[in-house]
Amino acid sequence: MSTVLSTRPPEDDRRPGELTFRELLRWIWRQVTSMRTALILLLLLALAAIPGSVIPQTGVDSLKTSNWQSDHPKLTPVYERLGLFSVYDSAWFSAIYILLMISLVGCIVPRTFHYWRGMRAKPPAAPSNLTRLPDHATYGTTEAPEAVLERATALLKRRRYRLSTPDGGDSVSAERGYLREVGNLVFHLSVLVVLVGFGLGSMFGYKGGVILLVGDDFGFSNNLTQYDEFKPGSLFRTDDMEPFSFKIDDFDVDWLTTGRRAGMARGFQSHLTYREGRDSPEKKYDLRVNHPLSIGNTDVFLIGHGYAPTITIKDAEGNVSGGPTPFLPTSQSFQSIGVVKAPDAEPTQIGLEGEFYPTVAFSDETGSYYSLLGKPYDPMISMLVYTGDLGMDDGSSQSVYALDKSKTTMLTKKDGTPYRLDLRPGETAKLPNGLGSVTFEKVPGVEGGVQRWNKIQISQTPGKWIALTGVVMALIGLLGSLFIRPRRVWVRARREGDGTLVEVAALDRSGGGDVSVVVDELVATLQGPPDKREDQS
């Protein structure tokens, strides 16, 4: 690099080896775009991706991340400063791949020019001594050198070599495999295309989820307020949301009834009715896992389901609150946990916390209920009752699956054991001390009398086709750059004594290719079949 300096006499009082600003820039550019740097950056990228697979990531699983953080109070601030909870958005991860991209561009641009020149250049003339090349062969013949060269030219042309015959020369130069470099360039360019597509998706797209109850009374229309969770890209605008709406008419689960996983759901599908716009006609779609519904640029996915027991609480004054409450499944057999809150109950707020069993069974071993099957043959809820301040008045958001029990008391029986509500659909239990009553409502027309919910994921990923096109192009380019073998072949024929000495040599320019086969085959064909050779001699 410093040889740049020596071509010019020092015009100022610089110390030897000192660089001007421009030279420094050029030096940096050369370093960044060198193959060695690219290689190190690649390895760094691989290394940098590792922490994100071991440490929970906010962007991947925020609940798990916050649990981890509360378990590790000492490490959390350190990790947070290092960006280890969102590795793939962190400055250092971005720095690596941005540097890699710069290095890539720095590689591609000069190579494209270089290739463009090479593309139109003629195959280089034969080296003066062909037998010095590692793969070569010679033979003698009585044919005239011109005849041999003519035949070699025709032969190589048929094999789609590019040819050049220097005027008055005694040799033919041939080259093929120009597309290898094209493949190489296409591959590297495609990496940039993929990155653009990926970037568009994460900047302009969004991903949201909603828990929607099954039935005509419930529905979803695509605007921000209807989502339970919403993760927009940094440049996402709500104007981009498409004005569709849907409701779940019916929901089927295909339960396994035999075999080792009996009781497990094999498949499930939601029968949707949707409108693409406010005034569009209604359409139907059966939504299943692996079969999303596409509306415009938005995709709608079914990713989960569960039960939403309809539980109502009647307080001491006769005010009724409650309704279908989604419970969170915790096992294959849909044993689910959930919470019902009645913040407006008088004289005191009431909260219920407990489990739902689609088909209840009692285990003598553990002394508790469990769910035998996911199908609701004999549904039951078992809840504990809490009274007091549920902590919902201070305005902070609360999980719908958890109860803030810090300022509440649990209802107990006279002997001090917890007061437990075990209810089947249609049953009502009176709360002690005249607090009111709790009813597990039987919903008519629904399997088991228990309402269902579906977890619907909705996402818009602009640029996904760009990214896909990019990867496919990259693969095609890769195949070209790996399997097209660029090679040069030379044939020289000159008189020697009575006959003609023919020299054939080949050079593999990709490294790793075995061209001795090419030479042997070419010589055999040039010499013609053995019997013909016999005639000539």
Next chain:
Amino acid sequence: MTDAAWESFSNQAVAAAGLLYFLALLSHLVEWASLRKVPLASGPDASSSIDIPGGVAVATGPDSEQAEDRARRTALFGRLGYLISCLAVAVHAVALFARGMAADPNRVPWGNMYEFTLTGTFVVAFLYVVLYRKFRLAWMAPIVLAFVLTVLMVAVIWLYAPVAPLTEALSSYWLVIHVVSAIIATGAFTLGGITSALYLVKERSLAKKGPQQTGYVARLPQPEALDRVSYRLHAFGFPVWTFAVLITGPIWAHQAWSSYWNWDPKEVWAFITWVVYAAYLHARTTAGWKGRNAAILALVGVATLWFNFIGINYFSTTSQHSYAGGAPAPISAETMDR
């Protein structure tokens, strides 16, 4: 046959395949043990001086009849080992087929770790048997067979799971495309990794002892030849891996999980593997990285590959690749938390 009969048939076939791999390994070990007494061939034609193409270099010098006899016996055991390997691969294939027939409904046998490992080892053994002649892989025999046998035993002892229906997210035709390409690439990379390891061994021994080598290492092909075979295996595996991890994986992820790239631990490690092999391919054309460093990169690649296949399941619990866990929770529970 009933499903249960298919299942026990599959288990028996796995045991039989294991036994055959073991016999093949023994046969090759006998071959290599008796090769120690056979003088080392010299000259460039040594590699083809045996009656079966791809066989081990054996001198057929004019020494004595006894030596010639020994050489013939050695060759016999080599051939026997190869034939038993072929048989083992066939039985292995039957085991896989029976495993698929045992499920209701019938399906591709890639539902859990046991089945993946069964298929992965099959592909390694299959590629070895198929490429044996083309790449003259005789020197690889004891190592490939020991590897396949060990991994197969790990699968049977620790990973075994009874046949069960696929979870909803797995029942897609993308399972066939995605997994078949991932497993083929895994097989090619594994063979490439073995070759690269042997390249390092050979190179080191050449540097230390010069051409005066003994034993197994002496009969390995020259480093250049090993490097070329290794490169070809990797050059085959890399596009297939690209297809599996960066094309079919994202497409399927988009269909099943609603976004094509989730930074799921399996995805991250598949990406890491991809980057390491990309670095390997670059290293081969970079001055100062050729040869030794490139071979080390290939070994790093194979380590990340197998770590992703088995290891990451024990380090991370957030993976959505539902076959990885013991009993997959209903997907609703997993995704609800997010």
